[in-house]
Each structure stands twice: as structure tokens, then as C-alpha cells.
Amino acid sequence: MSIIYKILGKPGKDNALFVWINSGTRMYRLLFDCVEGLLNELKPQDVNSVDYLFFSHLHLDHAAGFDYFFRRNYDRAAKPVFIFGPENTSLIIHHRLRGYTWNLVGNAPGVWNISDILNNEVTHFRFYTSEGFSKKHKLKTAPRKSIILENGSFTVEAIILNHIIPSIGYLVTEKDYLNIDKDKLEKSGLPAGIWLQQVKDFSIDGKNKITIDNKTYTLNALRKMLLKKHRGESIAYLTDFIYKGNTLPALRKFLNKCDTVVCESQYSQNDISLAEKNFHLTTGQAARIAKCAGVTNLVLFHISERYKFNEDYKGLLEEAKKIFPNTTYPPEWNA
Numbered sequence: 001m002s003i004i005y006k007i008l009g010k011p012g013k014d015n016a017l018f019v020w021i022n023s024g025t026r027m028y029r030l031l032f033d034c035v036e037g038l039l040n041e042l043k044p045q046d047v048n049s050v051d052y053l054f055f056s057h058l059h060l061d062h063a064a065g066f067d068y069f070f071r072r073n074y075d076r077a078a079k080p081v082f083i084f085g086p087e088n089t090s091l092i093i094h095h096r097l098r099g100y101t102w103n104l105v106g107n108a109p110g111v112w113n114i115s116d117i118l119n120n121e122v123t124h125f126r127f128y129t130s131e132g133f134s135k136k137h138k139l140k141t142a143p144r145k146s147i148i149l150e151n152g153s154f155t156v157e158a159i160i161l162n163h164i165i166p167s168i169g170y171l172v173t174e175k176d177y178l179n180i181d182k183d184k185l186e187k188s189g190l191p192a193g194i195w196l197q198q199v200k201d202f203s204i205d206g207k208n209k210i211t212i213d214n215k216t217y218t219l220n221a222l223r224k225m226l227l228k229k230h231r232g233e234s235i236a237y238l239t240d241f242i243y244k245g246n247t248l249p250a251l252r253k254f255l256n257k258c259d260t261v262v263c264e265s266q267y268s269q270n271d272i273s274l275a276e277k278n279f280h281l282t283t284g285q286a287a288r289i290a291k292c293a294g295v296t297n298l299v300l301f302h303i304s305e306r307y308k309f310n311e312d313y314k315g316l317l318e319e320a321k322k323i324f325p326n327t328t329y330p331p332e333w334n335a
């Protein structure tokens, strides 16, 4: 199991985040915000296989790439599309879905699930390509707990931040998992081989038996002998919000020592008045959040275009590093 991520977009331009989660048996693809032109930075196969699209909010600079995503997935047969976002996400995206002429879709596959994350509840809706997206089917309203999505491999939690409007921050956490321990395998004297796949695959009943080197074992016995528990990895996506009121205590609790935080830092610490006016963060504020929450790495992104890459970026990073040394820009920026 592992989490791999890529920040989409250039320094000083609109940005987004793509996350791959390898569960050991399948790959999950998560997209955070849908910025114009940025999906070109991914392989078509990744765009066509996004399992979940999460919007922080629906300002144009975070959502104008939606049509490209929509065109590639509108009649996807392999799996439904899931979209999460703040209040009115289902309303706004429904307008996008309805914004074309659908007389030729026939019985095309395509199921779109859109969920609005509200203060106290999450409301789930469904749309069908074969209906030309005309009907908004309400599925259910569930009380909102921190976790908005959970499967066998990972959870996604949401926090509502303040960008004048609600802006949602997300935390993805892999579940702890069992894997073959090399030392234990060596000590057992058993030869490595394809049979190890069955030991790791919990969809196979542990009472099943396999024979290795003429000796027969149950999978349960092999699992007890060879597996070791590993801690799942975690990554958070935080963008477009103000640092005030209870932002810091709320994020400290929410992030809870996660591995990596990808966090906006629109402004230099010297321009804190602009950050407050525009409901954004400074470098120092992003660093203070990372420090207080005890996270491992802070990755700064979504920086205002007022700063020049060659002249200002080093100083901006230093501002954050003074407070939280383990701060970097996305590796793709070569900053």
C-alpha cells in the first residue's frame, strides 16, 4: 500500500492535486479541484479512471477544468463517478451536466454521484447520462461526521474552512495493513514465490491450504507466521481559507500528525493584510498549522502571481522554514 501524489500546475498559476493510492489489489485515483488545462499533465488513463473528484470550492480558478473531465467520463461504463464539494456543488455541477444537448445518448452508461458537504450533514444525489442528466435523484442525507468516505483501503475526512464561502479541506488516510515481513520470511526458511500473494490477499479464506516444498499449511498459519502490521500513509489538501478564529485548533485536531499537508500559501508573511482581506493564508500561517498539527511534511502551493519565481520564491520558502523546517515546494517546480 502506498500514496503517491502530484501537484498539477505551475508556480504562481492555478494548482490542483492528484493522488494515487495503491491498495495492493487495485489503484485508486483521487483528484482535488479541477483546474483549467491541468488534466493535460496526466495520462489520459488517469483522467478516465478518477474514482473521486473533490472540490474545495467552486470558484472559477478551482473548477474551470471540469468540462474536460466531463467529456472524458460522461458515459463511463467501468465505474460510476463520485464528486464531493461544499454546499451547492450538486446544483452547480448539475448546471454543467445539463449544459449540452443530449438527444444522442440513448442508453449510454454513466452514473454521476454528487455529494454536498454541509455543516451537519452530507446530501447525496445521483444523475444518469441516459436521462441526459435531466433528473436530480436524491439518494439520502446522512449526518456529517468527520469521515465522508470510507472503503477497505482508506478514509477521506472533510473540514469546512472559511473563504468567505465554505472551502473544504480534505484528509486521506490509508488504513493500517498487513504485509509480508522479509525478516520473518527469511527466518521461516520458506522460499519466496507467487504463493505469497495468497497470504496477503484477505479476500481468500484463511482456512484454505497451500503446499510449499511438499509441506502443507493453512493460509491462517502462514499469515500468523509471516505478516507484519504497517501504518497507512496520509495526505491532506488545504486551500483557500483564512487563518483566524478557531482555524488553528480545528486544523490541529483534523490533521492529527498526518504525513503530508499540501497547503496554499498565497501570500508572503509581509503581505498578511492582503491574506486577511482576501481570505487566504501566508507562508508563516501555513507553517504554523503544520507545526501545531505535528505533521511530517508541508508542501506549499497555490501562490499568488504577484511573486516572481526567480526573485521571491526562495524568500517565501524561508519564511515558512523558519517556523516549520520540513517545508518544500512541489518537486515538479524545481524551485
Ligand SMILES: [Zn+2]
Pocket (backbone or CB within 6 Å): 059, 061, 062, 240, 302
Ligand atoms: Zn484559489
